[in-house]
Amino acid sequence: MNRYGDEMLLKMDRDLRLAKRIQEAEASSGELMTQEEVTYGVRQGLIKTEAEIITLNNHQIWEGIITLPLPDHLVKVPRGKLQEGRNSHGRDEVMWIDEQKGISLSLSRSSHPLHVSQIEGMGSIITDQMRTLKKDAQWLHEETVQGDSLIVFYGESIQPSTLGMAYDIVIVTSVKGRAVTGNVRFPVEQLHLWRLLTRAIFTCSQMSENRNEPIDY
Numbered sequence: 001m002n003r004y005g006d007e008m009l010l011k012m013d014r015d016l017r018l019a020k021r022i023q024e025a026e027a028s029s030g031e032l033m034t035q036e037e038v039t040y041g042v043r044q045g046l047i048k049t050e051a052e053i054i055t056l057n058n059h060q061i062w063e064g065i066i067t068l069p070l071p072d073h074l075v076k077v078p079r080g081k082l083q084e085g086r087n088s089h090g091r092d093e094v095m096w097i098d099e100q101k102g103i104s105l106s107l108s109r110s111s112h113p114l115h116v117s118q119i120e121g122m123g124s125i126i127t128d129q130m131r132t133l134k135k136d137a138q139w140l141h142e143e144t145v146q147g148d149s150l151i152v153f154y155g156e157s158i159q160p161s162t163l164g165m166a167y168d169i170v171i172v173t174s175v176k177g178r179a180v181t182g183n184v185r186f187p188v189e190q191l192h193l194w195r196l197l198t199r200a201i202f203t204c205s206q207m208s209e210n211r212n213e214p215i216d217y
Contacts (some may be wrong), residue, residue: 029202035196042069042200049193061094062109066149066175067206069118071197073098074105102163103194107171107182114179116151120144122179123153123172130170136160137168147203150175158188167191169198175207 033049041047047054055072074096095106114122123142131139137159144153155170164187171182187192 025206032192033196035199038193038196039200040201042089042204045069045195054197059096062092062175065157065208069201069204070096070105071098073101074142075099076102078156086203101183101187101190102161102166103186105182105184105198107180109175109178112179113177114174116174116175117149119153119172119174122181123170126172126181127155127157127160127170130155130157134159145199145203147205152202152204156195161185161187163187167195169195171202174204 037046041054042056045056047056056069057072057173058067059070059076062069075098077095077097092109093106094108095104097104124143127139127142130137134157137157138156139154139155142154144151150173153170153172155172157168157170159166159168166185167188167190169184171180171184173180184194184198
């Protein structure tokens with residue numbers, strides 16, 4: 001068989017194994033929640049599943065420019081530790097983690113201007129770059145969603161991690177006319193809840209003055 005045929009067989013095998021992992025993850029979620037149920041829970045500050053009870057509280061970042069409703073089991077990484085060994089290039093970064101569960105949420109605000117009309121385009125550029133850099137990742141879905149205050153691009157993939165297979169969601173949005181990028185990562189076994197929870201967090205996020213300001217050109 002030629003090289004192209006071998007690569008196609010390998011891709012088919014990976015896709016089948018990936019589909020099986022996703023099915024197993026969703027089956028282990030018990031009674032599956034809908035996006036509407038999870039979003040309602042985030043607004044109320046409480047989500048109840050068969051496996052756990054998640055409480056959420058609002059966190060203001062970047063001098064109160066934006067407020068995120070986050071699960072209490074996520075711990076904010078101290079700014080000094082976050083910047084160790086990094087060249088931030090003028091970026092203002094924040095991160096929350098749950099080391100025990102292997103969950104992380106990080107956001108980075110740059111000085112790069114980004115109009116709301118450019119969010120989807122920038123998201124596609126970033127995911128295209130990551131496809132080239134991360135050959136072992138399988139990209140599954142991209143979409144742009146309007147929330148209460150933010151328009152958010154989501155780029156979803158499954159990637160190998162030190163804890164096994166991880167589900168990774170790239171985030172791109174615009175806050176006060178500046179580009180904000182980041183990602184949410186969690187074990188594939190947490191797929192159903194955390195995929196919905198990620199969207200709910202950013203859907204319910206609030207900007208000061210409750211609007212996405214355009215850039216003055």
